[in-house]
Amino acid sequence: MFIKVNRDKCSGCETCITSCPFDAIVMKEGKAEITEFCQACRSCLSVCPEGAIMEVEEESDRKEKGQGRGVWVFAEQRDGVIAGVSFELLGAGRRLADMLGTELSAVLFGCSAADAAELIRWGADRVYHCDDPMLCSFNDEPWSGLLSGLIAEHKPEIVLAGATPIGRSFLPRVAARLKTGLTADCTSLDIDPETKNLVQVRPAFGGNIMAAILCPNARPQMATVRPRVMKRGEYSASRQGEIVRMDAGSIQSRTRLIETIKEVSEVAINLQEANIIVAGGRGVGSEKGFQILYELAAALDGCVAASRAAVDEGWIPYRHQVGQTGKTVSPKLYIACGISGAVQHLVGMQSSDIIVAINRNPEAPIFNVASYGIVGDLFEIVPKLTKKIREAKGL
């Protein structure tokens, strides 16, 4: 399928040009022309006042749809601990499998049989488990080789994985090998009721727009999802399922893990797993200013994060940075203190359930995404809030 302009109808009004997210329309001899940047997203079809832009079907559009059955979740582990995102994916995968009337399977490399059973209690009907010690620590080549092989053998229609450093590193290899699509960082997953295709929604252009992506013909349809974006399913201690033990075969790799260095500070810094985050920006004013945020975070049992401005000032280390060039978080509660709400910051936190903004400038854009906004001086508000919360919790 491609998009075409009917030159006879085109009035040269240029309305379509600004509608194109990919800058793929140019004016040529007074008429609009579609260039090679076109992604066939159809944004321009409805904006043309003359109805001069149309879709053209091609022979190759009638590609045969790949076969597949079942929804799979890759259950990621590090140091023998299954990542939280895996349980969230089982929640999302369960819902998709039920919509399709099919089974949900998990794939686990490393860990124990007890861990595999836990995946069943979180919603899986089956777990493909390989506990070869060679697979315990993450390594792109063996992991992608084994997962590709399993997929080729069992042909699931959907494969989901965490958009973590691990998932985002080795899943692309699997997709490349299987000649199928992979959609990164999805924020919502659904089944198209008519075609039964997976509709994958993800932010693009630094979160300025959302795009719905399809993988209409190739199978499996593969997607990664960031931690904390999906909700966990229901845990049932009595759920039964099947554990299929697998042999890794001969494992070869041209990369070797020499050592793993953990960098953990006193506060839990794994922001992506945090339930509650208190974040500070330039308004916090100094390294010392962050002290009141640490106190609020302690009262809430949460972590402290920061905007890039605060990190650049040297008030807090980079690993606390949230945003386009930092971490993406989506806690239950995000309290932004002295953060203006630049789009690069917002893309890292706007999927949080509840956002509280404290800023003395009522015009600050952070208030556009805030569930609760308080206009005021953070040095007055934050300590009072800490006190109230401690009272409410009976501390």
Added chain:
Amino acid sequence: MKIVVCIKQVPDTAEVRINPETNTLIRDGVPSIINPYDMHAIEAGLQIREKAGGSVTAVTMGPPQAEASLREAVSMGVDGAALVSDRAFAGSDTWATAYTLSKAIALLGADIIICGKQAIDGDTAQVGPEIAEFLGIPHVAYVRRIDDVRDNAIVVQRLMDDGYDVIESSLPVLLTVVRELNVPRLPSLKGKMAAKKAEIRKLTASDIGAEEASLGLNGSPTQVKNIFAPEAKKDRQMLAGTADESIDILVKELVARKCL
């Protein structure tokens, strides 16, 4: 040491805004830049060349205008530049992009291929590892430091959520790099002169021997269904009154919504 750096020309997303009335992107006057992560890839290539010798070639797949980003790379000091450009590449998703680039890189030859962690327009971080798979070579993603480069091996640090992994890989290898790796240099005067005169090698679909069915929109397994503006938060609420009053309301709400 033959080093190839993959760079992408992208719109400066910091400048892109949505028109709330028409739900479309406002791109007027949005400048094109080299993807910021790819600046670090260029710098990494140059630093490896300075230590180990060899040459650095910058490659981009894109429209004819992308030549500007290659000239910028030359001004920073890369030795050669190739523009992979053909109408047949139109509408490529990450799979087709990686396939096309891998064909071009195979033609150029490389011991070390360096990509940015991700492109800021697509944010997929997939093209690098996919290129490695197509070339049948190992890759290391999120490289934050290069510890050692030898004739047939490299030792790098890979950034993880909880710290970093130290990894040794054989060559050839593909690396994707994060910002912490280095500070990209500014173009020198000599570099700027060279950039003006530099010859940019042009590669088409037939030059790289690519299969037509794997290119562009047709070769792309994924399709964009539609594009829309992100939803605004529905439940926005400004808490008025004195500081104490608004804090009272807030704490009640947080208790009601089970945050405490």
